[in-house]
Amino acid sequence: MFTDDAFRSLDRQECLRFLAKVPVGRVVYTLRALPAVLPINFVLDTDASVLLRTSPGSELVRAVDGFVVAFEADGFDPVTRTGWSVIVTGRAAVVTDPAELERLSGTGPTSWMPLPDSVIIRIESELVTGRELQGMYSAA
Amino acid sequence: MFTDDAFRSLDRQECLRFLAKVPVGRVVYTLRALPAVLPINFVLDTDASVLLRTSPGSELVRAVDGFVVAFEADGFDPVTRTGWSVIVTGRAAVVTDPAELERLSGTGPTSWMPLPDSVIIRIESELVTGRELQGMYSAA
Numbered sequence: 001m002f003t004d005d006a007f008r009s010l011d012r013q014e015c016l017r018f019l020a021k022v023p024v025g026r027v028v029y030t031l032r033a034l035p036a037v038l039p040i041n042f043v044l045d046t047d048a049s050v051l052l053r054t055s056p057g058s059e060l061v062r063a064v065d066g067f068v069v070a071f072e073a074d075g076f077d078p079v080t081r082t083g084w085s086v087i088v089t090g091r092a093a094v095v096t097d098p099a100e101l102e103r104l105s106g107t108g109p110t111s112w113m114p115l116p117d118s119v120i121i122r123i124e125s126e127l128v129t130g131r132e133l134q135g136m137y138s139a140a
Numbered sequence: 141m142f143t144d145d146a147f148r149s150l151d152r153q154e155c156l157r158f159l160a161k162v163p164v165g166r167v168v169y170t171l172r173a174l175p176a177v178l179p180i181n182f183v184l185d186t187d188a189s190v191l192l193r194t195s196p197g198s199e200l201v202r203a204v205d206g207f208v209v210a211f212e213a214d215g216f217d218p219v220t221r222t223g224w225s226v227i228v229t230g231r232a233a234v235v236t237d238p239a240e241l242e243r244l245s246g247t248g249p250t251s252w253m254p255l256p257d258s259v260i261i262r263i264e265s266e267l268v269t270g271r272e273l274q275g276m277y278s279a280a
Contacts, residue, residue, distance in 0.1 A: 006253045006254065007253070023216070023218045024216045024218070024223070026166065026177065026212060026214075028168050028175040028176070028177045029175050030170070030175060034208055034210070034229065035168040035170060035175065035208070035209055035210045035229075036168070036210060037166065037212045037227060039212070039214045039216070039223075039225045041218075068174055068175070069175055070176060070177050072166060072177045072179070074164075074166075074179045076163070076164045076179070078163045078164070078181075081252045083164070083179075085178075085179045087177060089175075112146075112221045112273065113146045113147070113273075114146065133252065133253075
């Protein structure tokens with residue numbers, strides 16, 4: 001019988017705890033009217049927004065600055081077929097406030113790539129949804 | 141110095157070899173004019189298209205059937221900061237041809253969820269791009 005029992009919805013706090021466990025997520029946006037996605041390492045800010053560091057001239061900055069994007073992270077175990085996924089949806093913007101940049105200089109995201117110059121993109125956590133998949137075949 | 145040397149572009153065959161290594165990827169699409177993403181297990185067909193199985197009444201089917209979507213898979217090692225990502229972009233459609241369905245009944249994707257009724261979605265691999273991240277800080 002088909003039910004959604006295999007999935008358990010996660011509340012916001014559970015979502016944020018899962019997000020804090022992984023270093024890499026995926027920015028989902030629109031580029032030239034087509035769906036686009038870029039995996040990138042991230043950190044969570046204290047207000048639960050997602051912080052990324054990238055090159056100021058990057059395609060990512062041009063595509064997402066000022067727009068609503070989704071940010072997805074997940075973890076799956078193919079043996080037990082269990083896992084979780086969390087999606088943050090909200091407006092993305094380059095951080096420009098000097099006090100914010102100063103604050104984030106220590107705790108903010110680093111890039112996994114060497115960047116001579118970089119900007120921080122903040123994705124507001126306006127909507128945070130997630131679900132946990134609990135041994136899908138155990139109920140089959 | 142910033143270069144893209146940390147990234148190596150993957151050719152189509154390399155992309156497909158990486159894709160074949162992982163059971164789960166992420167469908168990236170548009171839902172109510174917003175970017176949307178759903179992790180799901182998949183298999184590659186012999187023509188390198190991506191095959192997913194889901195419920196016929198799912199939001200995913202309504203959102204992607206007949207539209208161009210992206211499908212992303214990746215693998216990262218946070219210790220060495222190495223990894224890879226592959227993105228397939230192409231038209232998604234529910235498989236309806238009886239001969240195709242018969243052919244895929246054995247080799248096609250299974251769902252990680254119990255489904256009483258299901259459809260197979262095919263994402264054509266019209267554009268396949270990928271990159272490998274080789275010890276990003278080794279060049280810093």
